[in-house]
Amino acid sequence: MKKVRVAALLAAVATGILGFQAIQTPIHAASASAESALAHQADNQSPPNAGAESYARHCAICHGDQREGILPAFPPLIGIAHQKTGDQIAEIIHSGKGRMPGFPTLQSEELQALLHFLTSSAPSTPEATAGASAADSSALAEAGGSLFLQNCAFCHGRDAMGGESGPDLTQSELVLSDATGEKISAVVLSGRPANKMPVFKFSSHEIDSLVAFIRARTATAASQKGGRRGVAVADLQTGDAQAGMRYFNGAGGCAKCHSPSGDLAGIATRYKGLQLEERMLYPEDATSKVTVTLPSGQRISGTLAYLDEFTVGLRDKDGVYKSWSTKAVKYTVDSPVDAHVDMFSKYSDDDIHNLMAYIQTLR
Amino acid sequence: MKVVKDALVLAAGVLFLSLPGPCALRAQNLQNAQLLNPPADTWPLYHGDYSGRRHSKLTQITPQNVASLSLSWAFQTGQTAEIKASPLLVDGILYFTVPDNIWAIDARSGHQVWHYNRPATKGDHIGHRGVAMLKDWLYFTTPDDHLISLDAKDGAVRWDQVIADVDKGYWTTMAPLVVGNHVMVGSSGDMDNLPGLIRAFDAETGSPQWQWNSTPPTGTPNGTTGGMAWMTGTYDPQLNLTYWGTGNPTPVLNGTTRPGDNLYTCSIVAINPDTGKLAWAFQPSPHDTHDWDAVETPVLVDGNFHGHPRKMLMQASRNGYFFVLDRTNGKSLLTVPFGPVNWTLGVDAQGRPIPNPAKEPAPDGRLIAPDEGGLTNFRAPSFDPKTGLFIVDAHPSYSLYFAKPADGNYGWAGADYGLWGKGVIEAIDYQTGKIRWSHDVGKWGSGAGIMTTDSGLTIVGDGFGNLLALDTANGKTLWHVGTGAPIQSSPISYLLDGRQYIVTSSGGVLFAWALPQGMIAAKPAAKTSH
Numbered sequence: 001m002k003k004v005r006v007a008a009l010l011a012a013v014a015t016g017i018l019g020f021q022a023i024q025t026p027i028h029a030a031s032a033s034a035e036s037a038l039a040h041q042a043d044n045q046s047p048p049n050a051g052a053e054s055y056a057r058h059c060a061i062c063h064g065d066q067r068e069g070i071l072p073a074f075p076p077l078i079g080i081a082h083q084k085t086g087d088q089i090a091e092i093i094h095s096g097k098g099r100m101p102g103f104p105t106l107q108s109e110e111l112q113a114l115l116h117f118l119t120s121s122a123p124s125t126p127e128a129t130a131g132a133s134a135a136d137s138s139a140l141a142e143a144g145g146s147l148f149l150q151n152c153a154f155c156h157g158r159d160a161m162g163g164e165s166g167p168d169l170t171q172s173e174l175v176l177s178d179a180t181g182e183k184i185s186a187v188v189l190s191g192r193p194a195n196k197m198p199v200f201k202f203s204s205h206e207i208d209s210l211v212a213f214i215r216a217r218t219a220t221a222a223s224q225k226g227g228r229r230g231v232a233v234a235d236l237q238t239g240d241a242q243a244g245m246r247y248f249n250g251a252g253g254c255a256k257c258h259s260p261s262g263d264l265a266g267i268a269t270r271y272k273g274l275q276l277e278e279r280m281l282y283p284e285d286a287t288s289k290v291t292v293t294l295p296s297g298q299r300i301s302g303t304l305a306y307l308d309e310f311t312v313g314l315r316d317k318d319g320v321y322k323s324w325s326t327k328a329v330k331y332t333v334d335s336p337v338d339a340h341v342d343m344f345s346k347y348s349d350d351d352i353h354n355l356m357a358y359i360q361t362l363r
Numbered sequence: 364m365k366v367v368k369d370a371l372v373l374a375a376g377v378l379f380l381s382l383p384g385p386c387a388l389r390a391q392n393l394q395n396a397q398l399l400n401p402p403a404d405t406w407p408l409y410h411g412d413y414s415g416r417r418h419s420k421l422t423q424i425t426p427q428n429v430a431s432l433s434l435s436w437a438f439q440t441g442q443t444a445e446i447k448a449s450p451l452l453v454d455g456i457l458y459f460t461v462p463d464n465i466w467a468i469d470a471r472s473g474h475q476v477w478h479y480n481r482p483a484t485k486g487d488h489i490g491h492r493g494v495a496m497l498k499d500w501l502y503f504t505t506p507d508d509h510l511i512s513l514d515a516k517d518g519a520v521r522w523d524q525v526i527a528d529v530d531k532g533y534w535t536t537m538a539p540l541v542v543g544n545h546v547m548v549g550s551s552g553d554m555d556n557l558p559g560l561i562r563a564f565d566a567e568t569g570s571p572q573w574q575w576n577s578t579p580p581t582g583t584p585n586g587t588t589g590g591m592a593w594m595t596g597t598y599d600p601q602l603n604l605t606y607w608g609t610g611n612p613t614p615v616l617n618g619t620t621r622p623g624d625n626l627y628t629c630s631i632v633a634i635n636p637d638t639g640k641l642a643w644a645f646q647p648s649p650h651d652t653h654d655w656d657a658v659e660t661p662v663l664v665d666g667n668f669h670g671h672p673r674k675m676l677m678q679a680s681r682n683g684y685f686f687v688l689d690r691t692n693g694k695s696l697l698t699v700p701f702g703p704v705n706w707t708l709g710v711d712a713q714g715r716p717i718p719n720p721a722k723e724p725a726p727d728g729r730l731i732a733p734d735e736g737g738l739t740n741f742r743a744p745s746f747d748p749k750t751g752l753f754i755v756d757a758h759p760s761y762s763l764y765f766a767k768p769a770d771g772n773y774g775w776a777g778a779d780y781g782l783w784g785k786g787v788i789e790a791i792d793y794q795t796g797k798i799r800w801s802h803d804v805g806k807w808g809s810g811a812g813i814m815t816t817d818s819g820l821t822i823v824g825d826g827f828g829n830l831l832a833l834d835t836a837n838g839k840t841l842w843h844v845g846t847g848a849p850i851q852s853s854p855i856s857y858l859l860d861g862r863q864y865i866v867t868s869s870g871g872v873l874f875a876w877a878l879p880q881g882m883i884a885a886k887p888a889a890k891t892s893h
Contacts, residue, residue, distance in 0.1 A: 146484050150506070154489040158532070158554050162778050165735060196807075201443060229770050229778050231728070238727040274780065277728070277763070282783045308805060308827045310843060341783055344761040345703060349721075349729055 051117025054110050058103055067118075077118060086115050144213030147206055155197075160217040162229045165196065169214050170221035171230040181211035194284060233273035236356055244358025247351055252343070254355075257336055260362050268363045277356050281340065288335035290314050292324060304333055393453050393496050395543060399600055406452040406855045409493055409538040411814075414663040415597035415606075416746040419856040422818040423863035424878060429820060429832045429842045431882055435864065435875040436473030440466065446868035447851045448493035449538065449743070449812075455859060457866065458496065458515070459873060462488040462506050462536070465518060470859055470866075473875060479518035483507040486534035487551065490851070492595065492741070493538035495546065497566050502546050504535035510548055510564055522569035526550055532557055538595045542605060542636040545572060549592030549607065553654075554774045556581050556613045559590035559628070563639060573639030577609045577627045587621035589613035590628035594658040594741060599674070602691060604633045604642055606676060608658035611651050616724040616766045616777025624649040629657040631678060631686075633693060643693035647680040649715055652723045653706065653764060654735045654779075655682040662746050662753065668696055669794065677793055679744055679755040681737030682706075684716055685796050699796030701789055702759045703732040724766035724777045734762035734781040736809075743812035743853035745821070747835050752790040752799055754821055754835070756810040760784030786810045786826045790838060800838035804831075811867070812853020822865055824850030830867055830874075846874065 056065070059077070067077040080089065090111060096102035106114065149158060155166025162168030169175050174183050185207045191199035202210065248254040258264050271279055278284075288304040292312060305321055306313035312331050313323035324331075393407055401407050403421060410417050424432060440446065442461060450459035450468075456476060457468040463483050467476040486506030495502040500521060501513045507529040512521040526548055527533035532555030540547045545563040552559075559577035564570065577590030591610035598605045612621055612628035627641075629648035634641055647657040662677045668687065676690035683704035687697035695714020706722040722729050736758060744755040761784070766777030786804035791797070804810040808826020815821050820841070821833040828849050832842040848870035856865045862883055865876045 149485070150488040153554070154487050157775055162775060165779075165781065167780075168778065229775055231765050231778060235726050235765065235767065236728070274763075278780060278782060281730075281761075281763075284783075308825060308829060309803075309840060310829065344730070344732065344783065345705070347730055349725075349727075352730055353727055 050110065051113035051115070054106070054114040055117055058106065058114075062100070080118055086119060089115060089118060138216070140209050141212040141216040144209030144211070147202070147210055148213050151200060152210070157229070159221075160214055161221055168230040170218045175214055175218060181208065184211050184214065231274040236273060236277055236353075239350070239353030239355070239357030241354070241357040241361050244354035244356065247355055248358055252351065252355060253339070257339065264359070264362050266363060268360045276359065277352075280356060280359050281352070283337060283340070286337035288333055288337070290331055290333050293330040294324075295328065304335075307333070392498055394498070398497070398541065403858045406450070406857045407496060408451070409449050409495070409540070409595040410597065410660065410743065411855060413598040413600065415660045416662055416664065416748075417743050417812070417814045417853060418745055418747060419814060419816045421816055421856055421858060421863045423858070423883065424816065424820065424865065425818040426820060426834050426841055428878060428882065431878055432832065432842055432865070432876050433879060435877045437875075438466070438468050438473045438475070438873040440464070440871040440873075442871045444488070445490070445848070445851045445870055446873060447490035447741070449853050450855055450866055450873070451494060451496055452855065452857045452866075453496055453515070456515070457873075458494050458501060460491045460493050460503065461871070462491045465494060465501065465503055465513070467515070467518065468873070470864070470875070473873070477518045479513060481505060481511070485529045490536050492536055495539040495541045497541045497546075500566070502539045502541065504537055504539060504548055506534050508533045508535050508550055510539065510546065510569070512569060524564055524569045524571070526562055527552070527560060531555065535593070537593055540596045540598065540605065541566060542598050545636050547596065547605065547636065551591050551593040551610075553589055553591055553611055553613050553615060556588040556773055558588050559592055559609055561592050561607060561634065561639070563636065575634055575639045575641065577630070577632070578612070578625075585620075585622055587612040587625035587628055589615075589625075590630065591656070592658065593656070594660065597661050597663050598636070599663055599690060602674070603635060603637070604690070605636050606661040606663065606690065607632050607634065608656065608661060608678065610656035610658055611654045614772045614774060614776035615654050616652055616764060616775060616779065617770060617772050618650055618652045618723060620772045625651070629655060629682070631657060631661055631676065631688065631693070633690065645686070645688055645693045645695065646715055647678065647684060647686060648682045648718070650718055651682070652718070653682070653731060655680070655737050657681065659739055659741070660743055662744060663690060664746055664748075664793070666748070666751070675793075677746065677753055679739050679753065679757075679791065681740055682716065683733050683738040685753070685791055686714070687793055697793070697796055701755065701791055701796065701798065702738045702757050702787075703761070704738070705730070705732045724764035724779065726765065726767035728763045728765050730761060731764050732761050733758060734760040734784055735779050736760070736781070736784075740809070742809065742851075743814075745813040745815040747815040747821070749817070749819070750835055751793055752835065753793050754788065754790045754813050754815060756813060756823065757787045757789045758784050758809050759787060788813070788821070788823050788833070788838065790835075802833060802838040802840075808849060811850035814854040814856060814865075816856065822854040822867070824867070824869070828869055830869075847872070
């Protein structure tokens with residue numbers, strides 16, 4: 001059995017990890033035929049475990065013994081009734097979907113029993129279909145937890161409370177302000193290259209499970225007395241604003257480029273806490289200018305868009321991207337933000353805390 | 364001998380008439396003698412050989428002809444998991460991994476011979492570093508912390524042993540180290556307060572042989588946990604010692620519950636492969652509070668140090684220091700930073716950096732160099748014997764470290780945020796620690812792992828995904844190609860049919876590079892050992 005299972009998984013995985021299309025059809029009224037099929041099943045009283053036996057024989061190999069799925073490869077079927085009608089499930093069983101094989105010989109009584117099993121047992125009771133019940137969202141969160149552990153935990157911590165290089169998601173403003181899950185979904189699907197967050201090509205169902213897990217973790221974290229990992233605005237109030245102003249205008253050299261009434265006016269209303277301090281030390285979205293001199297002597301200036309040792313690219317004033325081989329042209333980069341890099345070896349921690357106190361007065 | 368071999372092949376052919384193709388008749392048989400002295404047509408160990416120098420004796424590809432290097436084939440895993448593995452090459456077959464997956468690839472054509480997949484729902488899938496091999500068997504670790512032995516010819520599982528309990532928080536990414544009949548593995552797991560370990564299993568039967576714990580059991584008063592060994596070690600056959608780096612202590616950023624040096628976390632340890640007994644230890648980061656695992660390759664070099672012949676061990680460590688030790692006893696010969704570091708009060712009499720208590724993570728933050736990823740990390744360094752250069756993928760960087768009582772004393776117990784960093788390939792003179800040349804490889808990013816060759820080439824990558832061939836003498840770029848994604852693995856090289864190949868990866872793609880067939884001299888290159 002074990003050997004067969006491994007072989008089947010191998011065959012399935014070999015056809016591509018993301019072939020399975022997400023189950024995302026909204027719930028409409030189940031079609032008449034499915035309704036009658038289920039009613040027929042209910043009336044005819046097959047052996048009560050016929051559906052479970054059919055599931056174990058045909059489905060469990062990929063979707064798990066308890067319908068929990070084997071993420072990220074195989075979706076859980078718990079709560080399937082919330083997403084698919086009986087007819088839709090039957091269609092998938094017969095024709096397959098993505099890399100799921102079809103089971104066209106699964107017909108009549110066995111099909112009815114299997115549909116009954118998939119749509120009517122504990123995690124998907126009729127009451128649950130009204131909306132996300134506690135039982136259902138916890139099953140979803142559990143599936144999401146498995147996915148999170150494999151893909152996200154190394155950076156964000158197994159409990160989503162921050163870890164190696166990734167922020168505490170339970171305190172993330174984006175997470176806390178994301179009522180629909182759309183913002184989390186966007187970050188997961190698009191990544192954040194500047195912050196080293198990679199792109200994850202999860203299905204919408206997998207995303208839903210991740211969102212459910214992150215929400216569950218946020219709720220747990222909010223109820224904990226200790227163990228929070230993150231930086232509160234209140235943590236960053238140990239500096240002396242007067243000393244910070246002196247540093248700004250003196251040793252720090254900040255005033256050479258910045259002005260409290262100019263570019264920094266109101267900066268502390270736009271950013272706060274750790275985000276403000278990180279921007280103060282190194283504004284990672286700062287742009288650089290580049291001027292390229294062509295062999296003809298023509299000079300082209302723009303915003304530096306790409307630079308490695310072989311290619312220099314810019315966006316000109318019209319936003320058009322142009323690039324040259326670094327061997328073919330001369331170029332000069334004007335990167336004022338490099339002054340921040342030069343300061344790293346000069347700051348004391350007190351300098352940083354004082355400067356932070358001063359910057360926070362620029363409202 | 365030839366007659367005997369042919370007779371065996373003939374016999375095998377008669378026995379296995381149904382097997383297709385001549386490949387099926389090849390014996391994939393890797394003996395201990397070949398591990399001790401790898402032939403030029405193999406790359407049979409994670410580092411290429413036991414020394415960890417990742418240096419190839421091959422000289423067909425040279426600084427003069429490398430401009431003609433071209434793609435021989437590419438293999439696509441079709442998966443989003445990045446290849447972080449160092450492939451093995453034995454009898455014309457390449458074996459490489461991503462978490463839960465092994466591929467066996469024909470090194471002549473790049474086509475798949477077999478693929479093994481073991482869906483594991485548990486354990487961290489952060490990366491996988493490759494397999495080990497002995498005789499006809501592969502050894503593979505899994506995210507849920509099993510050690511599995513498989514038949515190299517078809518990937519059939521022979522035995523499956525648990526290394527450590529995934530439900531407690533352990534996982535593995537490592538390529539095992541095979542010495543004699545021992546298959547040695549460590550584990551990862553610093554998100555929980557767990558002791559680190561190295562275990563040996565019988566290469567034939569899989570029975571556990573010994574276990575060495577780097578730290579005392581969880582809950583020991585004033586004791587530390589952690590010290591995970593998660594990178595493949597090296598081995599000196601004459602001294603019969605294996606060398607391993609151990610990881611950070613836990614709780615990670617909060618050191619208050621674990622006073623003292625926290626032995627043997629962030630340590631280089633010498634362990635007898637037959638007994639599992641510790642011969643000596645040296646600690647690059649006493650009482651670490653910045654997640655700076657000292658697991659980077661302990662590179663073994665025999666040579667002259669300040670006028671005396673020495674058996675040395677060199678490590679460019681994540682904490683920013685380059686160490687040269689006498690590997691017979693673990694005594695320090697040199698300790699010097701190889702980039703910006705701001706967390707120490709100097710170096711003590713034993714050659715260990717002295718951590719500055721004022722640079723421990725604090726509620727209002729501390730500016731720390733390097734960042735938590737460190738001045739270098741898992742990407743392999745290389746030692747070039749001709750120039751005496753230790754070449755490392757460095758990451759000068761700054762970050763903010765926070766910890767407060769409310770963060771507790773379990774697992775991470777704090778927070779840290781990278782501010783800025785860049786990638787630089789540095790060539791360190793091991794006699795002095797002076798940087799002979801450096802080669803920028805891009806803002807933010809890291810370069811790739813490094814391999815040097817006897818012809819004077821340094822193969823590496825930049826942070827943009829360019830594969831680079833540098834002149835080892837001066838670090839100048841001689842050849843490059845864009846591969847489409849940053850390179851997360853370390854190069855290997857071997858001879859096949861008289862042609863030298865360099866195998867690299869980026870993203871989920873494996874690339875084999877060689878000179879055009881027409882450029883290669885008609886006479887087959889002599890089989891040399893390296």
